[in-house]
Amino acid sequence: MNDTICAISTSLGIGAISIVRVSGNEAINIVNKIFSINLSDKESHTIHYGHIIDNNKVIDEVLVMLMRAPKTYTTEDTIEINCHGGISTTNKILELLINNGARLAEPGEFTKRAFLNGRINLLEAESVNDLIVAKTDAARTLAINNVDGILTKKIKKLREKIVKILSNIEVNIDYPEYTDEVEVTHELLNKHLKEISKELTKLVDGAKNGRIIKEGINIAIIGKPNVGKSSILNFLIDEEKAIVTNIPGTTRDIVEGSITLNGVALNFIDTAGIRETDDLVEKIGVDKSKSIAKNADIILFVLNNNEEISEEELEIMGNLDKNKLIIFVNKSDLKKKIHLGNISQEIIFGNTITENGLDNLLEKIKEKLKLDSIVNKDMSYLSNIRQITLVNKANEAIKNASKSLKKEMPIDMIEIDLKNAWEYLGEIIGEAYEDELVDNIFSNFCLGK
Numbered sequence: 478m479n480d481t482i483c484a485i486s487t488s489l490g491i492g493a494i495s496i497v498r499v500s501g502n503e504a505i506n507i508v509n510k511i512f513s514i515n516l517s518d519k520e521s522h523t524i525h526y527g528h529i530i531d532n533n534k535v536i537d538e539v540l541v542m543l544m545r546a547p548k549t550y551t552t553e554d555t556i557e558i559n560c561h562g563g564i565s566t567t568n569k570i571l572e573l574l575i576n577n578g579a580r581l582a583e584p585g586e587f588t589k590r591a592f593l594n595g596r597i598n599l600l601e602a603e604s605v606n607d608l609i610v611a612k613t614d615a616a617r618t619l620a621i622n623n624v625d626g627i628l629t630k631k632i633k634k635l636r637e638k639i640v641k642i643l644s645n646i647e648v649n650i651d652y653p654e655y656t657d658e659v660e661v662t663h664e665l666l667n668k669h670l671k672e673i674s675k676e677l678t679k680l681v682d683g684a685k686n687g688r689i690i691k692e693g694i695n696i697a698i699i700g701k702p703n704v705g706k707s708s709i710l711n712f713l714i715d716e717e718k719a720i721v722t723n724i725p726g727t728t729r730d731i732v733e734g735s736i737t738l739n740g741v742a743l744n745f746i747d748t749a750g751i752r753e754t755d756d757l758v759e760k761i762g763v764d765k766s767k768s769i770a771k772n773a774d775i776i777l778f779v780l781n782n783n784e785e786i787s788e789e790e791l792e793i794m795g796n797l798d799k800n801k802l803i804i805f806v807n808k809s810d811l812k813k814k815i816h817l818g819n820i821s822q823e824i825i826f827g828n829t830i831t832e833n834g835l836d837n838l839l840e841k842i843k844e845k846l847k848l849d850s851i852v853n854k855d856m857s858y859l860s861n862i863r864q865i866t867l868v869n870k871a872n873e874a875i876k877n878a879s880k881s882l883k884k885e886m887p888i889d890m891i892e893i894d895l896k897n898a899w900e901y902l903g904e905i906i907g908e909a910y911e912d913e914l915v916d917n918i919f920s921n922f923c924l925g926k
Contacts, residue, residue: 478590480502481499481502481578481579481580482499482501482579482582483497483498483500483571483579483580483582483591484581484585484587484925485497485498485568485571485588485924486497486925487567487925489568490564491562491563491564491651491710493562493569494559494562494564494696495558495560495561495562495563495566496557496560497560497574498555498556498557498558498559498925499555499556499558499574499579500550500551500555500582500587500590501579502552502609504546504554504555504579505517505554505556505578507574507579508556508558511529511530511573511574511577512528512530512539512678513527513528513529514527514541515680515733516541516543516556516685518721518861519543520729521543521545521548522544522545523542523543524540524541524812525540525541525588525761526539526540526542526569527539529560529570536569536570536573537560537561537569537570539559540559541556541557541558542556542558542559543556544556544557550588550843551590551591552591552594552595552596553594556622565824567704569570578846582919584920584921584922585918585919585920585922585923585926586920587873587925587926588602588605588606588919588922589602589885589915589919589922591801591862591881592907592915593915597624598819598906598908599905599906599907600628600629600632600864600905600907601610601623601624601626601629602907602913603623603861603863603918604620604623604624604920605896605922605926606921606926607619607626607691607861607924608620609923612820612863613690613693613737613740613741613742614740615739615740615741615851616690616740616741616742617855618856619687619690619691620705621766622856622857623857623860623883628857630749630907631680631857632680632902632905634908635677635902636671636677636902638669638672639783639895639898639899639902640899641667642895643830643899646782646888646889646892647660648727663882665704666888666902667882668903670769670875670878670879671879674875674876674879676870677754678872680859680868680872681865681868681869682864683797683859684858686851688797689774689851690740690741690852690856690860690865691848691860693735693741693743693744694742694774694775695744695772695774695775696774696775696776696777697746697748697766697770697776697777697857698710698745698746698747698777698779699770699777699778699779700779700780700790701789701790702703703914704781704807704808705779705780705781705807705828705829706747707732709777709779709805709807709835710732710747711734711829711833712829712841713736713743713764713838714735715736715758719771723756723862725796732747733745733747737848738779738842738843738848739852740852741846741848741851741852745777746889747772748765748769748770748871748881749754751826753802770797773801773833773843773848774801775797775801775803776797776803777805777838778793778803779805780805780807781806781807781815782805782806782807782808782811782814782828783808783811783813784814784815785814786817786818787871794820796905799822803820803825803838803842804823804824804825804827805825805827805834806824806826806827807828807829808828808830809826809828809833809834810828810831810833825837825841841926863878863914867901871898871902874895874898875894875895876893878894878898
């Protein structure tokens with residue numbers, strides 16, 4: 478934390494502009510050694526035109542932004558050198574900074590310093606990285622909402638409720654003579670626990686939406702060979718990604734493609750046709766198809782309108798999770814020979830020749846995922862494993878407290894679960910943390926952030 482650090486904050490390559498960032502107590506002194514203008518007496522948050530110089534040789538024509546502590550990203554003196562883009566120029570400026578006393582920043586070290594210096598909390602810091610890697614508009618909205626502290630406020634409010642209960646319990650136990658304090662009865666505590674549990678359940682449920690927005694939805698396209706799975710994939714992603722032939726078993730490995738629907742990434746996975754086979758390679762593909770179907774968020778099971786449904790297909794459908802299942806009867810442009818019998822799932826008919834029914838398929842996917850309710854302007858969901866695990870632990874602790882209350886256990890025993898819930902919520906925003914955890918989180922950031 479005492480070192481002055483530097484890094485290239487833009488993508489390294491050919492471009493109009495690159496930015497080299499410097500942060501730390503010696504940032505101004507170090508930049509003064511290579512910049513044609515002395516920044517020591519310049520006002521904060523100003524931009525200065527000049528040249529980067531090495532041994533009286535001009536390296537580049539630049540704009541230098543000066544930002545003095547504490548009103549900076551890291552709360553330290555920070556300088557950003559806006560130079561011409563290009564690998565050689567950018568690397569040369571970085572080299573000069575290091576030669577004059579700066580250290581190359583570790584991945585995410587600027588944001589890590591912002592966290593350790595108290596400018597942002599851990600949840601907001603993680604959301605900065607989510608904002609950088611966001612691939613869809615919904616993922617960007619989720620990240621910026623969390624950077625702005627919308628979710629932090631919810632968690633802090635919950636912690637305040639819990640700590641208020643804990644304070645009253647402590648006073649009741651240690652100073653029973655204080656009659657002006659609220660007496661924490663079983664009835665009152667039960668009311669508070671229900672309120673907290675309701676709010677935690679919202680966070681837990683919202684976390685599922687956060688994962689969907691951040692990671693997208695995996696949709697496995699399943700069916701026997703030659704029912705048109707690859708054609709459906711190609712149509713949905715508007716790209717000739719999968720090889721299409723009338724030879725059964727053409728697709729032997731998975732083929733993937735993505736589209737964005739309502740701001741959420743839909744990752745379609747075309748799998749090998751499921752059938753009994755003696756071909757070793759095809760058999761491996763079939764086994765992989767079954768595994769993908771098991772782990773997918775949505776299973777798009779494809780049938781052939783021009784063929785009788787087989788016992789094998791009925792057996793496969795019977796083993797699939799009905800809550801994930803969408804049945805699409807392909808080749809509706811051909812004569813209908815299929816009889817669907819007692820299949821209770823809603824069925825969509827269509828084909829990739831006249832493109833009939835495929836819009837209905839996308840609407841069904843949208844409806845099944847409840848995308849309209851997931852993606853909204855007030856999005857503020859937990860979205861990574863660390864955060865989700867901790868909120869689940871907090872929720873479990875409150876449930877344990879409620880169970881203990883029903884068993885009429887002493888209130889000071891219930892206090893233990895309340896403290897655990899308060900601490901778990903604190904870990905989400907970084908009120909309590911381990912150095913190893915923080916190092917691991919920021920190691921996934923890019924160098925210049």
